Amino acid sequence: MSRAFTLEAQGIRACLGRKEILHSVNFTAAAGRVTAIVGPNGSGKTTLLRAITGEIAHEGSVTLNGLDVNHLQPWQLAAIRAVQPQSSTIAFPFTVLEITRLGLSAGLSAADSSIPIRALEAVGLGGFAGRMYQDLSGGEQQRVQLARVLTQVWEPVVSGKPCWLLLDEPVASLDIGHQFTVMDLARNYAAHGGGVIAVMHDLNLTAMFADDVVLMDGGNVVTQGTPTEVLTDSTLAQTYGCPVPVNTTPPGHIPFLLPQARVQMASRSI
Amino acid sequence: MSTVTAELSEASKQSNVAPLPDRRIRAKQLTLILAFSLLLVSIFSLTSGASGISLWRTLSDLIQGRELATLDRVVLFDIRLPRLAMGILVGAALAVSGAVMQGLFRNPLADPGIVGVSAGAGLAAITAIVLGSLLPATLQTYLGSALVPVSAFLGGWASTLLLYRVSTRAGQTSVATMLLAGIALGALSGAASGILVYIADDSQLRDLTFWGMGSLAGATWGKVLTALPIIALALVAAPMLARGLNALALGEAAAGHVGIPVQRVKNTAILAVAGATGAAVAISGGIGFIGIVVPHLLRLATGPDHNTLLPNAALLGAILLLAADMIARVVIAPAELPIGIVTAILGAPVFLWILLKRRVDLVL
Known part of the structure; x- marks a missing residue:
C-alpha cells in the first residue's frame, strides 16, 4: 500500500459552545491498519472523530487518500468512507433490511443487492432482516448500523484505492462474543487493505485488535504508536x-x- | 410433527418476521389500488349532490353530440368538476406536505398545521378579509376575488421563511427550534387573528368563520388554476426527495455520511411544503389532519419508505378529502358542513391514537 493512502488530520481545533475541546490535533491513520483512538472520558476522542467526519465545525484540514475532504461532494465521500454513529434512534418503523439497504444508496457497491443480507450475516444478524429496527435491543441496533456501514463500503479496496470505516465505540453495548465478531470484522477489513479508525473504550480489546493506538487527553494527542508502545x-x-x-x-x-x-x-x- | 418443530413454527409465527421483500411490492400494488379507488370516488363525487345528474346519460349525450341541458352543464362543469379538481389538489397537497414534513423532522406528528405554516397562511387570509378594503382601490380591483387566496399563499411562504430563519444557524436547521418556533408563531397568528375577528363586521365574520373551518364549496376554475402550478411543482419535487428523506431517518449527520446533500434536501423539502400548504390553505381554508392521518395509515400498511409513501400519500389524501367532502355534503343536505369539521372529527382521534400507540419516544 502506497504512503499516499492515509487519513490525515492537521491542526484540528474544535469548540463545543465556547470551550475549545481539541487544541490543534494532528492525527494520521494508514490504510490496511486498525487505528484505535483511546483516552479517558472527555479527552476529545469522539469530538476528534466528529471533526474528521465533518459533523462539527473545526479548523484545520482533513485529507483522505490524499484528497481534501472539503473538495469532495457528499456522494463522492460516501463512496470511500462510511461512518458508524455511537447510537441511533429511528422515528419510523423501518425493518432491519430497509435500514441496512440505506447503505446501498451511495457506495459503489450499489449494484449488488445481496450485500445488505451478507452484511447482516457478517454482524451475526442473519435471520433479522424482516424484524422492526425499533423492536431490537441496543446492541442489536448497533450491529444493524454496522451492517449498514459495511454495506456502504463493502469492498475494502475499490480500483486500487482503500475505503475507510470510521467507527464510534463500535463495541460499546455489545456482549463479549459480539465484541469479538465486530473487532474481527474490523481486523479483516484492514487485512484486505481497507482503513479502519475506531474510537475505543476497552483498552484490552484495543491491545488485542489495534495496529496503532492514538492516546488522547485533555483535547491533545498524548502519544501515538503500536499498542506495546502506547499502553x-x-x-x-x-x-x-x-x-x-x-x-x-x-x-x-x-x-x-x-x-x-x-x-x-x-x-x-x- | 414433533413437539419441538411445532413449537418452533409457533414461535416463528409470533416473532413478527415479515417475509422478504414484501413491503416494496405491496406498496406498489397499493398504488394501483389507490389510483383505481380515486377514479371511483371521483365518479361518485361527480354524480352525487343536491341536483340529481345521471353521469351516464350526460356522457352518452356528450359522445353523441347532443346538447346538454343548461342546468346540468352548469352544475357539472362549473360546480362539480372544479370542486372535484380542487378536492384532489388540496387532498394530495396536504397529505404530501405532511409526509415530507414528518420525514424532514423525523417525527410522525409533524405537520404544516403544527409548525405554524397553516396559521401564518390563515392570518394573512383573515387580514385580507377584514382589512382588504383599506388597500388602494386599483389593487383591489386588480386582485378581485383572488385577494384572499393570494394573501394566504404569501402568508404561508412568509411564515415558513421566518421559521427557517429562526431555526437555521450556520447552515444547520434545528428541528427542535423549528417546532418550538412554530408553536410561538401559531400563538402569535392566533392572537393577531383574534384582534382582527374582534374588529370585523358581521358580514366579514361570516366569511371568516366559513373560511377558518375550511371548505371546498367555493371551488371555481379560477382558484383551481391559481393553485395548480404550485401544488403540481411541489408534488413533482416530492418524489425526488424520497431517497434523502429515507436517509434522514438515520439523523442528519448519518444521512450526510451515506452521501445525501442534506442541506439541499432540507431546503427543497421546506420549499415544497410551504408551496403546497400555502396554495392549499389559500383556496380551501384550514383543513386539518389529512397531513397526519394519511402518511400514518400508509406507514402502517406498507412501511415508511418515502419512494412509495409520497405517491401513495398523494392518492390517499385526494381520496380521503373527496370522501370527507361527500360526507360534508350529505349529512345536513341540502345545506353542507364545512369539510374542516369532518376531517377534524375523523382525524383528531387518529392523532391521539398515534400518540398512544407509538413505539419510541419522539426524537427531536
Whole structure:
C-alpha cells in the first residue's frame, strides 16, 4: 500500500459552545491498519472523530487518500468512507433490511443487492432482516448500523484505492462474543487493505485488535504508536489518573491490563 | 410433527418476521389500488349532490353530440368538476406536505398545521378579509376575488421563511427550534387573528368563520388554476426527495455520511411544503389532519419508505378529502358542513391514537 493512502488530520481545533475541546490535533491513520483512538472520558476522542467526519465545525484540514475532504461532494465521500454513529434512534418503523439497504444508496457497491443480507450475516444478524429496527435491543441496533456501514463500503479496496470505516465505540453495548465478531470484522477489513479508525473504550480489546493506538487527553494527542508502545503503566496512569498495571500474555507480545492488580500496585507505591 | 418443530413454527409465527421483500411490492400494488379507488370516488363525487345528474346519460349525450341541458352543464362543469379538481389538489397537497414534513423532522406528528405554516397562511387570509378594503382601490380591483387566496399563499411562504430563519444557524436547521418556533408563531397568528375577528363586521365574520373551518364549496376554475402550478411543482419535487428523506431517518449527520446533500434536501423539502400548504390553505381554508392521518395509515400498511409513501400519500389524501367532502355534503343536505369539521372529527382521534400507540419516544 502506497504512503499516499492515509487519513490525515492537521491542526484540528474544535469548540463545543465556547470551550475549545481539541487544541490543534494532528492525527494520521494508514490504510490496511486498525487505528484505535483511546483516552479517558472527555479527552476529545469522539469530538476528534466528529471533526474528521465533518459533523462539527473545526479548523484545520482533513485529507483522505490524499484528497481534501472539503473538495469532495457528499456522494463522492460516501463512496470511500462510511461512518458508524455511537447510537441511533429511528422515528419510523423501518425493518432491519430497509435500514441496512440505506447503505446501498451511495457506495459503489450499489449494484449488488445481496450485500445488505451478507452484511447482516457478517454482524451475526442473519435471520433479522424482516424484524422492526425499533423492536431490537441496543446492541442489536448497533450491529444493524454496522451492517449498514459495511454495506456502504463493502469492498475494502475499490480500483486500487482503500475505503475507510470510521467507527464510534463500535463495541460499546455489545456482549463479549459480539465484541469479538465486530473487532474481527474490523481486523479483516484492514487485512484486505481497507482503513479502519475506531474510537475505543476497552483498552484490552484495543491491545488485542489495534495496529496503532492514538492516546488522547485533555483535547491533545498524548502519544501515538503500536499498542506495546502506547499502553504502558506510566502513560496510562498519567492520562487515566489511576494506576492500571499492564502485563503481557504468555506469547509475550499482546499487552493486557489487569485492573485487579491496582490495589497491590497502589500499596507498593505508598 | 414433533413437539419441538411445532413449537418452533409457533414461535416463528409470533416473532413478527415479515417475509422478504414484501413491503416494496405491496406498496406498489397499493398504488394501483389507490389510483383505481380515486377514479371511483371521483365518479361518485361527480354524480352525487343536491341536483340529481345521471353521469351516464350526460356522457352518452356528450359522445353523441347532443346538447346538454343548461342546468346540468352548469352544475357539472362549473360546480362539480372544479370542486372535484380542487378536492384532489388540496387532498394530495396536504397529505404530501405532511409526509415530507414528518420525514424532514423525523417525527410522525409533524405537520404544516403544527409548525405554524397553516396559521401564518390563515392570518394573512383573515387580514385580507377584514382589512382588504383599506388597500388602494386599483389593487383591489386588480386582485378581485383572488385577494384572499393570494394573501394566504404569501402568508404561508412568509411564515415558513421566518421559521427557517429562526431555526437555521450556520447552515444547520434545528428541528427542535423549528417546532418550538412554530408553536410561538401559531400563538402569535392566533392572537393577531383574534384582534382582527374582534374588529370585523358581521358580514366579514361570516366569511371568516366559513373560511377558518375550511371548505371546498367555493371551488371555481379560477382558484383551481391559481393553485395548480404550485401544488403540481411541489408534488413533482416530492418524489425526488424520497431517497434523502429515507436517509434522514438515520439523523442528519448519518444521512450526510451515506452521501445525501442534506442541506439541499432540507431546503427543497421546506420549499415544497410551504408551496403546497400555502396554495392549499389559500383556496380551501384550514383543513386539518389529512397531513397526519394519511402518511400514518400508509406507514402502517406498507412501511415508511418515502419512494412509495409520497405517491401513495398523494392518492390517499385526494381520496380521503373527496370522501370527507361527500360526507360534508350529505349529512345536513341540502345545506353542507364545512369539510374542516369532518376531517377534524375523523382525524383528531387518529392523532391521539398515534400518540398512544407509538413505539419510541419522539426524537427531536
